């Protein structure tokens with residue numbers, strides 16, 4: 474009896490601690506879900522079996538803005554796709570995502586852009602057989618010009634924009650030019666897919682988990698002239714972070730097959746799937762926005778297509794992919810990396826292609 478009595482107080486204390494912890498957690502999760510929702514626009518949202526269809530559930534599940542951030546999703550597509558767009562809305566309702574606080578499915582660009590905090594631009598015109606590059610550019614220039622104005626006038630003032638649709642860098646450039654009141658730091662394009670592909674290739678080559686590999690770089694255009702650079706990449710081992718280049722010990726592979734595999738991965742997926750990459754593009758778009766909004770982990774950089782400030786000799790004003798770190802919703806280009814002659818040449822080739830695309834895009838405006 475005495476023995477049981479001596480246990481009474483510690484048990485009561487433990488019970489109270491557990492109860493308080495449960496109450497605190499309950500209040501905490503309630504407060505999180507009570508956060509005001511952020512509105513995310515996805516254009517090209519009806520792209521059946523494609524990026525839109527893969528991306529929207531990821532956003533609704535919290536993969537883009539975190540597991541405690543409620544969201545409202547605006548989906549825009551064109552009139553011929555409106556039936557498919559409504560089907561996506563029906564499926565979103567049927568999924569009962571706890572974070573999803575509202576869905577708008579529309580073909581009206583003004584309604585779609587109203588009040589958005591994040592805009593993911595997946596919609597665009599795809600090259601069809603027999604079409605000239607200039608014809609495709611011309612269609613995308615007019616789409617991005619119109620959507621730039623709608624975002625400028627109707628989105629939230631601090632709206633962050635990610636352009637996914639190809640030609641991603643040049644579409645983002647047009648959007649920046651025609652939305653001058655959106656800070657240029659808020660307009661970016663997707664090269665995170667290429668970055669993740671480069672991490673994947675190194676992880677496969679060394680047979681290490683991809684989460685142990687970091688700090689590859691994609692320089693330049695999201696096209697086959699991009700320069701995937703592993704010179705500064707590291708791999709976490711038992712002895713700390715080691716140079717990926719030294720661990721691989723095969724500079725020839727790094728300067729040939731590694732680069733071409735990443736550059737041509739999009740085409741390889743299209744050949745194998747008969748459709749362009751959707752799952753990996755959607756997942757990378759979430760990575761891009763998540764790191765931009767919530768910050769990159771300490772000691773890690775990622776690749777983002779951003780407006781060049783002249784860093785690394787890249788012509789200012791071009792939308793070019795750089796290594797960046799993010800903190801408090803702002804990206805900064807990583808400075809001071811050593812650039813060897815081989816890299817310099819590759820970085821200039823992709824900058825030259827971007828300048829040619831810019832000239833072509835401007836010629837479509839006339």
Ligand SMILES: NC(=O)c1ccc[n+]([C@@H]2O[C@H](COP(=O)([O-])OP(=O)(O)OC[C@H]3O[C@@H](n4cnc5c(N)ncnc54)[C@H](O)[C@@H]3O)[C@@H](O)[C@H]2O)c1
Nearest residue numbers: 517519520523524550554596597637638639641663666754
């Ligand atoms: N940057 C990258 O890493 C990356 C990776 C993969 C694909 N992409 C590009 O992303 C784009 C989308 O790919 P997808 O496979 O989802 O294509 P998709 O053809 O399935 O979807 C595109 C959608 O855009 C819509 N659309 C066309 N014009 C529009 C407009 N004015 N406003 C709104 N929506 C419009 C179409 O109706 C369609 O539903 C393509 O340009 C593709 O090349 C980029």
Ligand SMILES: O=C(O)C[C@H](O)C(=O)O
Nearest residue numbers: 639738739740742749750
């Ligand atoms: O859609 C494409 O042309 C390919 C895409 O940009 C990709 O990199 O997978």
